[in-house]
Amino acid sequence: MTQISSDLPPPSGLDRLHEIDAETVAGFQANGHAVVRGLASAEEIAAFRPTLETLVAHMTRRMPPMEERDTYGKAFLQAHNLWTREEAAKQFVFSARFAKAAADLMAVPGVRLYHDQALFKEPGGGHTPWHQDQTYWPLDTSDTITMWMPLVDVPADVGTMTFANGSQTHGDLGRYIIGDESEEKFNEIVKEMGLITQTHGALKAGDATFHRGWTLHRAPPNPTPLLRSVMTIIWYADGTRVSQDVSGxxxxxxxxxLAETPSGDRAEGPLNPLLWPR
Ligand SMILES: O=C(O)CCC(=O)C(=O)O
Structure with a gap:
């Protein structure tokens, strides 16, 4: 694999900043998720989409046919750290605009990259079961955040994520990895706790939702012929340390x-550049 340096790339249009209004920050703080419409323009997305989609097609070319996959495998084609493969992908993932939006929503001074992840739900792709991302993340903070940005307009019949409002305030709700069990157990937990669920509905290419690592979320199946191509970027607050629990x-x-950085050390490995402030 081509290893591209984690030095900041030359400035790009995606480094022009975007003001996140106080109401959106307050909503994010209370609910654990928020939508920011028009974070990137249709033109900006159109410039990056061919590179990102070609890269994902290449990186996922060995996925077995849909009928041979389990629930998790049916949910999406998944490819990670596209930024290490192509300079254009790096410009997208290292965007100052996206990183500052993440820092502003969490109300922290700076963020480091955890990783990027393409999540392409194919035509006929299955649902994404309820889960908490941070189950997988050995980070000693709750200041973690994912940006979920479609590269295509996503209509309501394809669907975007549903979040359980306020679930992030409860932290770890059960360590279920994504699958049939997480769907069943978290469904029960949502009911028992009386959590209100919310979706931001149809999104345009360049709109984005943001959610915290402990925010419970899911996504519906894709019954349409559209490839739901989505890029995600995950950051954590600068200063975060690697957690004691790096098992399972x-x-x-x-x-x-995290380059196996020891528990208790600052999570500042070679793949975790400071993306805000610049
Ligand atoms: O794209 C999806 O279907 C789910 C995405 C998700 O779970 C995430 O970004 O954390």
Whole structure:
């Protein structure tokens, strides 16, 4: 694999900043998720989409046919750290605009990259079961955040994520990895706790939702012929340390994204550049 340096790339249009209004920040703080419409323009997305989609097609070319996959495998084609493969992908993932939006929503001074992840739900792709991302993340903070940005307009019949409002305030709700069990158990938990669920509905290419690592979320199946191509970027607050628990579901993340930095040390491995402030 071509290893591209984690030095900041030359400035790009995606470094022009975007003001996140106070109401959106307050909503994010209370609910654990928010939508920011028009964070990137249709033209900006059109410039990056061919590179990102070609890269994902290449990186996922060995996926077995849909009927041979389990629930998790049916949910999406998944490819990670596109930024290490192509300079254009790096410009997208290292965008100052996206990183500052993440810092502003969490109300922290700075953020480091955890990793990027393409999540392409194919035509006929299955649902994404309820889960908490941070189950997989050996990070000693709750200041973690994902941006979920479609590269295509996503109509309501394809669907975007549903979030359980306020679930992030409860932290770890059960360590279920994504699958049939997480769907069943978290469904029960949502009912028992009386959590209100919310979706931001149809999104345009360049709109984005943001959610915290402990926010419970899911996504519906894709019954349409549209490839729901989505890029995600995950950051954590600068200063975060690697957690004591690097076992189980966190084992591979510790190796892949944190260079096996020892528990208790600052999570500042070679794949974790400071993306805000610049
Ligand atoms: O794209 C999806 O279907 C789910 C995405 C998700 O779970 C995430 O970004 O954390």
């Amino acid at each position: 579901a966190r084992y591979y993340d510790h190796i892949l994204w």
